[in-house]
Amino acid sequence: MNLYGVKAIYKFEMARMKRTIMQSVLSPVISTCLYFVVFGSAIGSRMGDIDGIDYGAYIIPGLLMLSLLMQSISNASFGIYMPKFSGTIYEVLSAPVSYAEIVLGYVGAAATKAVILGLIILATARLFVDYSVLHPVSMLAFLVLTAVTFSLFGFIIGIWADGFEKLQIVPMMIVTPLVFLGGTFYSIDMLPQVWQTISLFNPVVYLISGFRWAFYGVSDVHVGISVAMTLIFLAMCMTTVWWIFKTGYRLRS
Amino acid sequence: MQPDISVKHLNKIYEDGFQALKDVNLEIYPGEIFALLGPNGAGKTTMISIICGIVNKSNGEVTAAGHDIVKNYRKAREAIGLVPQELNTDSFETVWDAVSFSRGLFGKAPKPAHIEKVLKDLSLWDKRNNRIMSLSGGMKRRVMIAKALSHEPRILFLDEPTAGVDVELRRDMWEMVRKLRENGTTIILTTHYIEEAEEMADRIGVIRQGQIILVEDKDTLMSKLGKKELRLQLQHKLDKVPGELTLEPIELSEDGYELIYTFDSQQQQAGVARLLRTLGDLGIEYRDLQTRESSLEEIFVGLVHE
Numbered sequence: 001m002n003l004y005g006v007k008a009i010y011k012f013e014m015a016r017m018k019r020t021i022m023q024s025v026l027s028p029v030i031s032t033c034l035y036f037v038v039f040g041s042a043i044g045s046r047m048g049d050i051d052g053i054d055y056g057a058y059i060i061p062g063l064l065m066l067s068l069l070m071q072s073i074s075n076a077s078f079g080i081y082m083p084k085f086s087g088t089i090y091e092v093l094s095a096p097v098s099y100a101e102i103v104l105g106y107v108g109a110a111a112t113k114a115v116i117l118g119l120i121i122l123a124t125a126r127l128f129v130d131y132s133v134l135h136p137v138s139m140l141a142f143l144v145l146t147a148v149t150f151s152l153f154g155f156i157i158g159i160w161a162d163g164f165e166k167l168q169i170v171p172m173m174i175v176t177p178l179v180f181l182g183g184t185f186y187s188i189d190m191l192p193q194v195w196q197t198i199s200l201f202n203p204v205v206y207l208i209s210g211f212r213w214a215f216y217g218v219s220d221v222h223v224g225i226s227v228a229m230t231l232i233f234l235a236m237c238m239t240t241v242w243w244i245f246k247t248g249y250r251l252r253s
Numbered sequence: 254m255q256p257d258i259s260v261k262h263l264n265k266i267y268e269d270g271f272q273a274l275k276d277v278n279l280e281i282y283p284g285e286i287f288a289l290l291g292p293n294g295a296g297k298t299t300m301i302s303i304i305c306g307i308v309n310k311s312n313g314e315v316t317a318a319g320h321d322i323v324k325n326y327r328k329a330r331e332a333i334g335l336v337p338q339e340l341n342t343d344s345f346e347t348v349w350d351a352v353s354f355s356r357g358l359f360g361k362a363p364k365p366a367h368i369e370k371v372l373k374d375l376s377l378w379d380k381r382n383n384r385i386m387s388l389s390g391g392m393k394r395r396v397m398i399a400k401a402l403s404h405e406p407r408i409l410f411l412d413e414p415t416a417g418v419d420v421e422l423r424r425d426m427w428e429m430v431r432k433l434r435e436n437g438t439t440i441i442l443t444t445h446y447i448e449e450a451e452e453m454a455d456r457i458g459v460i461r462q463g464q465i466i467l468v469e470d471k472d473t474l475m476s477k478l479g480k481k482e483l484r485l486q487l488q489h490k491l492d493k494v495p496g497e498l499t500l501e502p503i504e505l506s507e508d509g510y511e512l513i514y515t516f517d518s519q520q521q522q523a524g525v526a527r528l529l530r531t532l533g534d535l536g537i538e539y540r541d542l543q544t545r546e547s548s549l550e551e552i553f554v555g556l557v558h559e
Contacts, residue, residue: 002327004356004357004359004360004362005359005360007357008353008354008355008356008357008358009358011354011357012346016345083343086342086343086344087337087341088341090305090307090337090341091358091400094333094335095358095360096328096329096330096331096359096360097358097360098327248309252308252309253267253268253308
């Protein structure tokens, strides 16, 4: 295994985070804090508990998941798209690194950045809302699993995209609505039956539900189903990445 | 001797059906400087890209340093350094970081002393902490070379290395290439500057429309295909080439004051002696005479336009 190669890609990507700390860290932290202030402290104080949990605390897993998904996708898609755009991808393609090593470098760095950001947001949330974590190990495991899965998804988007617009389409037009409609601000039990059924087709419901279980021990769907759905999505992303490298799709002509 | 690069029956057909390479066969030996010449779109970059792993081959066999580029791609690629045609560099990295990144990517442990040597050899040492975006085009080209040399490759591909660089930098690069060859590095270069190939190459390959049409030792090529020209400036104007000389490959200049005699460079000087004798017999006096050999450029143009 070319560990030096993996390390080189990983370090390069992490260095990009340091160079763009305003955009990579501060911006998502500030925007998520605004959610905590508005929906947690201001509006939340006038709302009742959901499943016995204070509203401000209830929305933390969903908001954390929103940042985690967006940042995982954005970091990974940008990480692989930029070398394609600038032409420096030639160096990675001509290096003695396997497909798995390339993915490990790029996706590993993107997931690391997303997890770091998630933990910063979690720590910052404490300034505005009182919350507890019932299953900290499960919460961390969920955090890492989601970050890795959606970084892989972002990696696929980065390879698929042939312009900056496409990089933004999936996170903005698909992921954001799915997160907002996936139970970030409410329990799907609060919806009419028909919308509850429709919501079950939203994969983000399972992520937020599982994550909320790790925090408070309550969930819209069984935690086992949440984990299974995440793993299925992970497997789908891994299969797609394997196919991309096997065929050279948008990488090797 | 086992070749450093071996290409056998290599074909490349792109998805749109364009065949960029047609049954290419080529062997490049350790320690030589091989110049691959060809007009735009001839297939030079496609061939280099296949050998380096950037483009997939359609069929054929390619080995680098004795390793199959597909089955044993790690060993093959470890041996290769590539300086691509385009100035593709990360803008925000420092020179030092960019070159160190390349070494790591190619599976080599950090070796600051080597990076320092490469940067010094390429006059980049003073710029090591500068971001690449702040460098001039020539300096960026040097960074590309430094990146390619960072992992100490035994085979170096230079795809149009001096395109767009000034004369001084070009001379510096030629010097660097010669030093690398002295250290045993095999160098394959494509260039539009035929002067560059003439100056540096040991062997020349010419590719046209995806086919290698000639591979020859440079000196042999120059003597086999090169022409020599004898120009005689006459004392008195001639209206036409005298009948006694019409069997010779001789022309009269438009102003009638110059006879131009063309002959193969391999040919002995007998033709020249005969010509001068005949001119003497005819009483045609000349003020001066000059000979010149055709350049590689003229040979190349002749080959690709055949």
